[in-house]
Amino acid sequence: xxxxxxxxxxxxxxxxxxxxxxxxxxxxxxxxxxxxxxxxxxxxxxxxxxxxxxxxxxxxxxxxxxxxxxxxxxxxxxxxxxxxxxxxxxxxxxxxxxxxxxxxxxxxxxxxxxxxx
Amino acid sequence: xxxxxxxxxxxxxxxxxxxxxxxxxxxxxxxxxxxxxxxxxxxxxxxxxxxxxxxxxxxxxxxxxxxxxxxxxxxxxxxxxxxxxxxxxxxxxxxxxxxxxxxxxxxxxxxxxxxxxxxxxxxxxxxxxxxx
Numbered sequence: 391x392x393x394x395x396x397x398x399x400x401x402x403x404x405x406x407x408x409x410x411x412x413x414x415x416x417x418x419x420x421x422x423x424x425x426x427x428x429x430x431x432x433x434x435x436x437x438x439x440x441x442x443x444x445x446x447x448x449x450x451x452x453x454x455x456x457x458x459x460x461x462x463x464x465x466x467x468x469x470x471x472x473x474x475x476x477x478x479x480x481x482x483x484x485x486x487x488x489x490x491x492x493x494x495x496x497x498x499x500x501x502x503x504x505x506x507x
Numbered sequence: 508x509x510x511x512x513x514x515x516x517x518x519x520x521x522x523x524x525x526x527x528x529x530x531x532x533x534x535x536x537x538x539x540x541x542x543x544x545x546x547x548x549x550x551x552x553x554x555x556x557x558x559x560x561x562x563x564x565x566x567x568x569x570x571x572x573x574x575x576x577x578x579x580x581x582x583x584x585x586x587x588x589x590x591x592x593x594x595x596x597x598x599x600x601x602x603x604x605x606x607x608x609x610x611x612x613x614x615x616x617x618x619x620x621x622x623x624x625x626x627x628x629x630x631x632x633x634x635x636x637x638x639x
Binding site: 399403410411415428434446455477495496504 | 510513514515516517518519520521522523524525526527528529530531532533534535536538539540542544547548549550551552553554555556557558559560561562563564565568571573574575576578579581582583584585586587588589590591592593594595596597598599606607608609610611612613614615617618619621622625
């Protein structure tokens, strides 16, 4: 039974991550906390270890058709490497709950714009 | 696009990722609104952006023994199958415009879930009890 659950969670995570190039963690982290009963921190860490190989495979499939836009990629990665430790620090000093709700509103507004405009 | 602007987008996305709230989704949304790139190209940028940051984070997590290797290794093979199906559909079968709309539906569902989860709904069941 556990194997079946892992299979379904794995396929859905890979499918979403491959289809949208993002969002695998949004599926996998809650699945790992609820189904595998992992604490949040371990679920986030384990989800990264799962999604890394999935993303490599998806990138390989993507690059068979389109080439990589390095002019955009490099500055964004530089920003990401600066932002990641800031996020880790913020997580220690402020509640992510309120931030998550604000972020949810941003997602809903953006989604409506994507769907209808 | 302005390089300072791109670095800022990367930073915001990095902060949100590190807090576990879906930084990749933000990067795709913002690049979609701010650039003329098509959806698949933006998604590819996000996947590549994720790789170095994930490797760096995984190394830290291995040191702190946060990764459940057994669970990860039982999910990865199925994840790879899902990734082949998903990436192939995005890359070869779907028009970028449709992909954008479907991504919008996904973001809407995640947003609603995040907004409405862990709210105490018990006051709806019993109108006489005060909401906590």
